[in-house]
Amino acid sequence: MRFLRYPGGKSKLIDYLDDYLPNSKYIKGNYIEPFLGGGSVFLYIQPSKSILSDMNKELIDLYKGIRNCPHKVWEIFSSFPEGKEAYYLIRDSEYLNKPITYRAARTLYLNRTCFKGMWRHSPNGNFSVGYGGEERRWVVTHSDLVELSRILKNAKFHVADFNKILDNVKDGDFIFFDPPYKPGEKELIESHYAYSRFTYDDQVRLSKRIKQISKLHKIRWVMTNSNHTDICKLYKGFKIKKLMKGTGKKIGIHTKESQEVIITNI
Secondary structure, three states: OOOOOOOOOOHHHHHHHHHHOOOHHHOOOOEEEOOOOOOHHHHHHOOOOEEEEOOOHHHHHHHHHHHHOHHHHHHHHHHOOOOHHHHHHHHHOOOOOOOHHHHHHHHHHHHHHEHHHOOOEOOOOOEOOOEOOOOOHHHOOHHHHHHHHHHOOOEEEEOOOHHHHHHHOOOOOEEEEOOOOOOOOOOEOOOOOOOOOEOHHHHHHHHHHHHHHHHHOOOEEEEEEEOOHHHHHOOOOOEEEEOOOEEOOOOOOEEOOOOEEEEEOO
16 A cells, blocks of 8 residues: 655565565564654555654654544545645645644645655745645545554554664564665755755664664664665675665666665564
8 A cells, every 4th residue: 555655665665675574473573663754664564563653743643643533534635625726725824733634634635736745844844845736646545544544553653763763672573764865875965855854974873773772682674775885884794785676866766776775684
């Protein structure tokens, strides 16, 4: 299932990740994903117990709204009028004081109708992507939201830095890491294709924490990241494999000249 258009999402790479992803029944502890984004891997595995987190509060509210009230979210989502004028009216209207069902429906609507599914915010925190059309809006159906609600039933959500989420790690957990990155580059310094920047210093923080929890707990983890030399050096001693097909220098274009790697302790 793919219900979000999300920059850097892994829906098109599931076939290449499959050998490294466990069947849900073999995850003895929790499935943990500190950089949830579009949730493609979570939705593919559909674990029975999960801890899901992202720094993007709007995104987490979307998941929570669908989990708790899929019918109401769909009712609001489908009631939004079509067209460019309506898009900007909904995008720019006040929404923070609205119920979570409205906020979830609004986020889904903007994601499905904005330009190329980008997730960009202005300096004051407002969603700032232009209109992209209605073509992809109705790919999502009422039954999709109901099914997603079922899958999310036992998920625990957080809006937090990855460090806080990794405090929850215990023996038997499986963790999927998909930090924000630009394929082939050392760091993500622009926020046009993700909710927030993720610098090389953040990559260093992440690698140190992964090494720490790998020593403390009997866990399995898989990561997708840039194939930049400095990134790969951070994970010396772990298995690193270039994706057979992934994103190259052109964002959103999948190619055999992949600039992405899989890193894992499996």
